[in-house]
Amino acid sequence: MYIRPVSDRKVISNLTDKVVTAQSQWIVEKNRGVITRLPELENIIRDLETIREAIQCNRDRMFHVTVLITVHGAGEDDLNTRCEAVESILARRATEVRPLTFRQLDALKSVLPAGNLCVYGKGTFRNLTLGGAAAVLPVSSAVLSHPSGVFLGFTSAGSPVFFDPFIGSPWLPNPHVAVFGYTGSGKSVTLKVLTGRLSLTGVRTIIFDLEAEYRRAIKHLYGGETVLVEPGVPAGMNPLEIEAERDPDTDKEYVNISDKVADVRALISTAVRGFANRALEPGEVAVLEEAVRELYAERNITSDPASLYEPGGRRIGGDTYAIGNVRKRMPTLSELHAKLEKKPGTSNLCLILKPFLRGNSLGMFDCETSVDLEAPVVAFDFSRIKDEFTKLYAMFVVLSWAWHKFALRYAGNKMVIVDEAWMFAKWPDSAKFLETLARRGRKHHTGLVIASQHVEEFLAREEGRAVISSCATQVLLGQNPTVADQVAEEFKLPDGMGERLQTFTDGRCLLKMGNGMAEVQITVLPYEMQFVRTGSGKDGGYVQ
Structure with missing residues (x-):
């Protein structure tokens, strides 16, 4: 596989020429009264302008990609059979195959591990954006989905993604999820969408809400309850409460x-x-x-x-x-x-x-203890606690209490979502506690979701890294430039993905599920948007 970057200036110039050509063709077709191709041309113009704008704004890059596949066979008949099998697989992916029948020597030189591409000419490469180039790498997948679960969005190749945290082996060894992204990258919206759709499948959920972001979704979308935790007021939760397991x-x-x-x-x-x-x-x-x-x-x-x-x-x-x-x-x-x-x-x-x-x-x-957890989704609202340590202490107590009253008490699948979990990572004992819950949760059909905008707090400590490693599913949203390369290194991402992570916004993420990985756009359905959006309330790039 050969991936070669193309000059932004050259790409923008070529895309502009293609836009002008398509617009001219649209005008000609319209003047002739031939309207059958107008929608197709409008889509082409829109796609070209979208790519051109992304490259002009440094949100994307263009690459020339050549993929060479070597087929081995025991004899001529066996070789033909294998070649037909490869062509059949690629045909189902709408992929055109160009056999190098009379260029075997150049092809052999190109597939040797020397990094020398000897096959040139028209039709020997494809133009791919950064997301497409990442999808063709061996460590990534254009198709990433479970046979059951809830809909999350689409991969960069347009394939739908379904996610079932409790699907088990061989897809996932545990139901735990780690979600990291800077402010405005779509972290809270992703968590709300995941919570709402999992609740429809019967998964009971409790949420740690630090900024009262989930109130509207809890009331109107989940049919759940909110428990307010504030300083000096009895919370109705006893940390010494114990339950049978x-x-x-x-x-x-x-x-x-x-x-x-x-x-x-x-x-x-x-x-x-x-x-x-x-x-x-x-x-x-x-x-x-x-x-x-x-x-x-x-x-x-x-x-x-x-x-x-x-x-x-x-x-x-x-x-x-x-x-x-x-x-x-x-x-x-x-x-x-x-x-x-x-x-x-x-x-x-x-x-x-x-x-x-x-x-x-x-x-x-x-x-x-006076609080019950009978609702399908329960959020603990810590927004009235302003002191950082008091908030950590309150979250710690509620998490420990909820483990015994929720994870050990109820049968079936359950999720515990800890937003801004970086507070736990700052302290060795609380980080160790998170790791312990993750280890014990799988046995009790309980998934732990840790989310944070400060991934560096986890990466800076051994306990924090242990919590991340215990999560079989990892969602990497947009990352700050100061930590993007460190994130790419710690999560063992392909070269160049640190730069790509900096461009992610509005729910675009790198989704790792078990051994699979793909670039995914989290999709918010129109009826969900009014309840899950945060910040300025703009829809951004979510609704599709």
């Missing part, structure tokens, strides 16, 4: 106290690192884990799911009586703080944790 190997339910202790440790560690700029000391880790286990032990909570409930047949308040089992009251952060105060060597830790208790600025999660 099903072992995928034995299909038996059990209460995983060890994992819950690890979640609480990671949460407290992040809080201490953000407030005191230090990690938990080994002694504090030991005491903290001991205190959490004691809180569950005091309530006789064990690995048996039945231990989460008390027998019914008694009054539970006022004139209310319980007939069946009653769920036990779970420990709260205040009770954990009180337990730690009784432990030696925890005075500094207890002082750091005081703002996280009820009545203080970060005490919104020191409460009993």
Whole structure:
């Protein structure tokens, strides 16, 4: 395969000549009263002008591409059979084949790994734009689609793309998705479109909405609910809440106290690192884990799911009586703080944790659980939290709580969408927590979608890179020039794709699904646009 760039000046000049020729032909045909070709000529003129404008504005390039295919056979008959098979495959792709019957020597020299093209002349190359040239590379595909799933858009070759994150092997090893793109590249619109279409297939979804961008779509498009999280107001979510989970190997339910202790440790560690700029000391880790286990032990909570409930047949308040089992009251952060105060060597830790208790600025999660997740799509709105660390803490608590109340509780396929996940990547413990959820999610039919405009926060840390590597599907939208080449290197993209990523806007992206990759235009349907668009509200290049 030989790809040779063409001078922009030469391309623009040739395209201008072709536009003039097509316009002249249109005028001639119209004056003659022959209208059958007018629509065809109008489409040609429009396509030529679109390509010319893209090249003039440095959004695209033109290349001469020559593709040579060598066919080997055991004998003449075998060779003819193989050649016919190749021609048949290419014919289904509307590809013209030019056999080099009398130019075998030049052809042989051209296919040797020496980089010397010896086949020249008319018809030996095709004009391709940058997207088309990328699609013919061996690492890319003009056709990228699953046999089931939801419609995303079209490849640069015009093939429709259907995506099913839960399709499994051999297409995808896991349902996790990473979405990266700078502000205005179409990241939020892509997430909204994916959420709405997956919900129609029965996939339950929770969304972490930092800027109240999903309110309109939640209300009018998804039929979901929004939970507002704000400083100092009880959020109705208890980070010490624990649920039974099903072992995928034995299909038996059990209460995983060890994992819950690890979640609480990671949460407290992040809080201490953000407030005191230090990690938990080994002694504090030991005491903290001991205190959490004691809180569950005091309530006789064990690995048996039945231990989460008390027998019914008694009054539970006022004139209310319980007939069946009653769920036990779970420990709260205040009770954990009180337990730690009784432990030696925890005075500094207890002082750091005081703002996280009820009545203080970060005490919104020191409460009993009252929020339910029955709606098909639930968004947690963090827009009223302005402080960066407070927002991270709130997201961390909600993610940990939702994992137990959502991912472990409901059967079927589920998605957890974390917008602006770069906040988690900034802190080692929270980034590790994301990686842990990604690893555990596949077993519970839960896909994790991480989205961020700051991909450099993930690439700068080992934990962040581990989160990306755990995502079998990656959506690379437009990237800033300062990080585009780094993104191309880290994601092992072909040479020149860093430059291409800088030109992506309005939902154009490089989509990697398992071992396949293609340039894709995310397509927003007309009825969706009014609910999913952001910013100025312009439709841009989405609707097709």
